[in-house]
Amino acid sequence: MSKGMIRSLLKRDTRADRVVPPTGYTAHLTLFVSGAMAFLAVFALALSLASGRLADRWGTELAGAVTLRISAPADQMDAQTEAALTVLSQTPGIASARALTTEEQAALLSPWFGPDLPLDTLPVPQLIEIIEGEPGLDAAGLRLRLGAEVPGAVLDDHTRWREPLVEAARSLRRLGWVSILLIGGATAAMITLAANASLAANAQIIEVLRLVGARDSFIARAFVRRFTYRAFFGAVVGVLLGMTGVLLLPEASDAGGFLTGLGFQGYGWLLPALIPVLGAAVAFLATWSAASRKLKELS
Amino acid sequence: MIELENLSYTYGGGELLSDVSLRLQPGSFHFLTGPSGAGKTTILKLCYGALLPTTGRLSVFKQDIARLDRDQLALMRRRIGVVHQDCQFLDHMTLAENVALPLTVSGQIDTAQREDLSELLSWVGLGTRLDSHPPELSGGERQRAALARAVILSPDVVLADEPTGNVDWEMSQRLLRLLVELNKMGKTVLIATHDMSLIRAAKSQVQARVLRISQRQVQLAGADL
Structure with a gap:
């Protein structure tokens, strides 16, 4: 797929977009799925970043310290x-x-x-x-x-208990990223199903468009744009709700331990902004692939 | 312009058309007649590439249709205006948008064209219905709107499948006059119909050839009208 094609796919074309009926349950499904997945992705991201911070802190704070105990x-x-x-x-x-x-x-x-x-x-x-x-x-x-x-001296270099803790925090971080990947995959699967359903429901419209000389790329673009924008806006709402949820979590404190530090810090607050963009990209690829396949079937 | 050569078409194990040969010359006017289910619509669909022949050769604008990819097929269809019996509109769009659909899909639409659209719809007697939606139109209005949509790209060929199937006599005469007018502008016209009165009415207006589908083959039905 060339850059020009991607640009033309994303460029708003009100008249061309009108050929796909604006309503239908797939519209609500796409909005809901992308919103819900973005909401979950915010928490998975927060978990992953917090675990990463914890692993780094435990790793660095304890790595250079040794305790000698004299009984x-x-x-x-x-x-x-x-x-x-x-x-x-x-x-x-x-x-x-x-x-x-x-x-x-x-x-x-x-x-x-x-x-x-x-x-x-x-x-x-x-x-x-x-x-x-x-x-x-x-x-x-x-x-x-x-x-x-x-x-009476016993030297404790903390290795015995530090390493499992750091490893546990790293595992949590990996789990967070795996969750994000799974959320992306599930979003792609759901949007593919919604796009397939929409294409099947609009088979007659596709027939009319072909009758008047529409290329498959034109038809695909109309569907791809629709689903990409829906996924983007759904994800924006999901991220906003997710961020609100994270903001409502208790602030990090020494007394509270790990759970109260489950949020974003510094540049981490900017990362959720990528979720709608990634959600739109996932929807774009999923719909493009579904549309290409379906249009081939319908020919 | 459109040439079918020893063409046959099989569907569901049965042969619908067998060894059909037919040539539509530029600027010609043809009626295709025959009983229901004889294969009139099939021949029209073959002509605009909605179906592909099982055997034989079908050439449209000197291109073998079997060798065209989907993009080339789309470009070819822009040179063929099709009027279906059931019209096939997009109900969520206005009449103006529906009629302008060929312009939209070919990227030729711009803001200055509403007046042109109005003029075209006036030609088919729908100049005041630009913002109506297809479900609000009568059968005759839909047929005329379909004709307007079929000719908006100024195609070389107009194919009409039972264009007067759902309209009264007066309206069918009006549609016939529009199709004859198009032919006089140099368009090749092929009308599939089982309405013999329509063919007789055309006799006084245009030099037309009548083709009849019989026993899965196309034959010239008697003398030219």
């Missing part, structure tokens, strides 16, 4: 902490290492035990936050050295 009797805790910090300061690939204060540790535990936790009466391990630097940390070597010099 020792109370009278040895300070000495072992000091020894651990000394070892860490001598280890290549560590940008900084610091022991968490009592308040910081209490804050970490407060979601489980409440805000008034008497930390000094509990055998809580001392945590040391390690930020990786260049050229990267040799976790295995560090573990060996700590095992020898700080017997």
Whole structure:
């Protein structure tokens, strides 16, 4: 299909468009399907983008951080902490290492035990936050050295629980994109059915048009334009409703976690604007293909 | 202009036309007659490419119709005006839009043509019905509108299938006069009809040949009128 043909297909031609009756259940069907699919596509897109953000955040935030946990009797805790910090300061690939204060540790535990936790009466391990630097940390070597010099130290590089979480977020993102593809496919299938029904219902009109010398491309264009514009306007309405739904979702907050961050951010707000365009493109291709096939059958 | 050579047409296992040969010369006027179901409409449909012959050769404007693709067929049809018995209009469009349909599909329509349309519809006595819709028209008005639509592109050939089938005597004479007028403008006219009174009425107006379909073949029916 040449660019000229696509331009002529999209160009409004009021008189030519009039040859197809303006009403019929296929008109409502196309509007409804494209609207509903666009509405779902907005949510699938929001899910996909939010999952992507989450995967990136978890990946980057936790990738450079390691935690050292020191479990020792109370009278040895300070000495072992000091020894651990000394070892860490001598280890290549560590940008900084610091022991968490009592308040910081209490804050970490407060979601489980409440805000008034008497930390000094509990055998809580001392945590040391390690930020990786260049050229990267040799976790295995560090573990060996700590095992020898700080017997109560356990090095946690977060790999064990970080990777499944990041993978889960990535899977959600993939699921979102797959949903969008499925929505596109379902839209194409429904519009193809509607176009076929419309062409079959208007077989007599096609016969009249051929009688007066209409080329198949003229007849196809009249149907293609009709369905493309209907799909576009249906999708615009669906996107507007979908965006309203997304706007009504609770705003992202640290306390709310993933579900409250299910929306658009920054340039992401512009992406739904592509949905009507893509919906129209899908309708265009589906109707063109259906019309070409049907007109061949009717000849 | 239109030439059928040893043509046969089979439909549903039965042969409707057998070994038909016929030549329509430019500017000629022909009646095609025969009983209902004899194949008059089939011959007309073959002439404008709505059907293809089973065997034999059909040449229209010196082109073998079997070799034309769908685009070439459409271009060929613009040179042939067809008036059907049931007229076939698009009911959601006005009469003016229906009559202008050949211009619309061939991309020749422009805003200055409403006056031309009015003139053409006045020629068939429908000058005041431009904005009417086909269901609002009587049988005779529909036939005349179909004739106007058939000639709007100034075709070389006009094919009319029972054009007076649904109208009274007075209206059939009016339609006949319009078809004769077209022939005098140089158009080739072929009218399929079983109405012998129409053929007799044409005798005084035009030099016409009468072809009769009998036993799946086309024969010249007696002397020229």
